[in-house]
Amino acid sequence: MSLVSVQNISKSYWRDSQEIRVLTNISFDIAEGDFLGLMGPSGSGKTTLLNLIAGIDKPTKGSITVSSTDISKLNESELAKWRARHIGFVFQFYNLMPVLTAFENVELPLLLSKLSKKERREHVEFALQIVGLGDRVHHYPKQLSGGQEQRVAIARAIVTDPTVLVADEPTGDLDKVSAEEILKLLERLNTEFKKTIIMVTHDPRAAERAHKIRHLDKGELS
Amino acid sequence: MHILKLIFKNMLRHKLRSFLTVLGIAIAVMAFGLMRTVISSWNSGVEASAANRLVTVHAVSFIYPLPLSYQDQIAKVPGVRKVSFANWFQGIYKDKDQFFARFAVDPDNFFDLYPEVVVSPKEKEAMKNQRNGCIIGAKIARTYNLKIGDLMNIDGDIYPGQWQMQVVGIYHGRDETSDETWMLFNWHYLDEGLKQASPGRAGQVGWYIVDIGDPNQRAAISAAIDNLFTNSPAETKTQTEKEFNQSFVSMSGAILTAIDVVSFVIIGIILMILMNTMVMTARERIREYAVLKTLGFSSSHLVSLIGGESLLISSIGGALGVAITFPITSGIHKVVPPQWFPVFNLETMTVVLAAASALLAGVLAAAFPATRAVQTKIVDGLRQIG
Structure with missing residues (x-):
């Protein structure tokens, strides 16, 4: 049984009275523990598709089921709670809170849980150890390199043990060495910790790490 | 970490901006407090009026005297x-700038009608027995370094001539709202002087102060008093002491209204200062709010973050403003001659209003940026370049 099921998804935007179709009749499934790479040229709709799966945008048509929940039927409030529980998001530009330390940034999603302070600390320390930043807990984002910032962002994404880890161009802002480290980390999360990962990238070397690759072109899967 | 810590850290993100905003609010709150204090000081005479005292004056104008026989x-x-009386004496003490209220009063019972003027029986008796005896307020005594036994030479203007009074007592106010800047002297000294200098003006008083047992009967008693003197050469107008004092304050009505309006304009300024900061802050953080939403934070969390920061800034600014208003009010009271503002106290209601205004501004200033942050779609927020 698939963990993520995308059925006949279409997404359009309206500019004045003109409809701009971004995605057209997309259907595919992702099994639990999979590592899917979404590739395609700029403007092909891959980030839009990722956003729909992550529940931060809504399809114009079709349905998306994640772990038996049809998220296209959830309202904003329900979606927020669902994301907190099921989605770990890794952004291209890390998007860490500059006023918070690495520890506090990773702890942020746990503030929405009922965990005690002690439990939160244990979870955060564990997540930071996994990404290899156990010695940088009190550093602020500006005191870290790009690669380290992205590793903190990954720790933030996995600290709640989400159902799906989605990554939007996670190596897009990194040098080769750092990008390689991040890709190794994602690979480890998939193989060692059995995390289901969906990664958008236009970098063929990054896509090589995925078990499956789907190509998008002009809003359609090829 | 708690959400409050994030609010606090966000506030300190732009330290200079936050500091200037807090300072701006503090100064505005202080200005608001001072203006309200000026207004309440101006109205202190009215507020201190006793409900059981009526004042009877000449029906044509306060400046015309009434016969002593009316008492x-x-x-x-x-x-x-009880019925007592007084005359507005005025005169010049030292020079024209040294202004304070000088009254010739009935030495027999004036103090019985003014329990807020606290003076010892011995001093009252001294004024009764000594024709040129006077009792002065404690603030006047401090200002001019006067003590019992000192002489006060006054050049008469309404009542021409040289008048020499001797201080036989110093009174204190019953509480901080009581005026301690009066000079009260034996009316008989004035009357005897007039008998010699201008006999036609002798045997007359400026107004009567009437003590009534039941304030609810004031209308009937006022009418009864005025009816006594209908069609006489000196018809009377009897009113409550509050109305009497109000008639003086209303002469400055336009200025007071202007100060009143400006004091509330200041609340608008507080709001604008804070709103400017919060709108800038929220606009810069639209992307961060989108990230928080992605992590699962709800609209109410964002409202708490923005509202909390706004309230934190306004609370600090408001508290600082109120804190500096106390010493500044006190300093002004010390520097300004006491007769200008006999009572100049920062009232509890003014403090409450100032603090409440700052907090209200905190809430209102957060409304627009919070609404915007909540309504911005995550995908649009993530596209923002912060």
Whole structure:
């Protein structure tokens, strides 16, 4: 049984009275523990598709089921709670809170849980150890390199043990060495910790790490 | 970490901006407090009016005197307990700038009608027995370094001539709202002087102060007093002491209204200062709010973050403003001659209003940026370049 099921998804935007179709009749499934790479040229709709799966945008048509929940039927409030529980998001530009330390940034999603302070600390320390930043807990984002910032962002994404880890161009802002480290980390999360990962990238070397690759072109899967 | 810590850290993100905003609010709150204090000081005489005191003046104008003979007639009106009288003496002490209220008063019972003027029986008796005896307020004594036994030479203007009074007592106010800047002297000294210098003006008083037992009977008693003197050469107008004092304050009505309006304009300024900061802050953080939403934070969390920061800034600014208003009010009271503002106290209600205004501004200033942050779609927020 698939963990993520995308059925006949279409997404359009309206500019004045003109409809701009971004995605057209997309259907595919992702099994639990999979590592899917979404590739395609700029403007092909891959980030839009990722956003729909992550529940931060809504399809114009079709349905998306994640772990038996049809998220296209959830309202904003329900979606927020669902994301907190099921989605770990890794952004291209890390998007860490500059006023918070690495520890506090990773702890942020746990503030929405009922965990005690002690439990939160244990979870955060564990997540930071996994990404290899156990010695940088009190550093602020500006005191870290790009690669380290992205590793903190990954720790933030996995600290709640989400159902799906989605990554939007996670190596897009990194040098080769750092990008390689991040890709190794994602690979480890998939193989060692059995995390289901969906990664958008236009970098063929990054896509090589995925078990499956789907190509998008002009809003359609090829 | 708690959400409050994030609010606090966000506030300190732009330290200079936050500091200037807090300072701006503090100064505005202080200005608001000072203006309200000026207004309440101006109205202090009205507020301190006793409900059981009526004032009877000449029906044509306060400046015309009334015959002394009215005292006994008024005393016989049912409901009247005691009747005293006073004259506005004015005069010049040292020079024209040294202004404070000088009254010639009935030494027999004036103090019985003014329990807020606290003076010892011995001093009252001294004024009664000494023709040129006077009792001065404690603030006047401090200002001019006067003590019992000192002489005060006054050049008469309304009542021409040289008048020499001797301080026989110093009174204190019953509480901080009581005026301690009066000079009260024996009316008989004035009357005897007039008998010699201008006999036609002798035997007259400026106004009567009437003590009534039941304030609810004031309308009936006022009418009864005025009816006594209908069609006489000196018809009377009797009113409550509050109305009497109000008639003086209303002469400055336009200025007071202007100060009143400006004091509330200041609340608008507080709001604008804070709103400017919060709108800038929220606009810069639209992307961060989108990230928080992605992590699962709800609209109410964002409202708490933005509202909390706004309230934190306004609370600090408001608290600082109120804190500096106390010493500044006190400093002004010390520097300004006491007769300008006999009572100049920062009232509890003013403090409450100032603090509440700052907090209200905190809430209102957060409304627009919070609404915007909540309504911005995550995908649009993530596209923002912060």
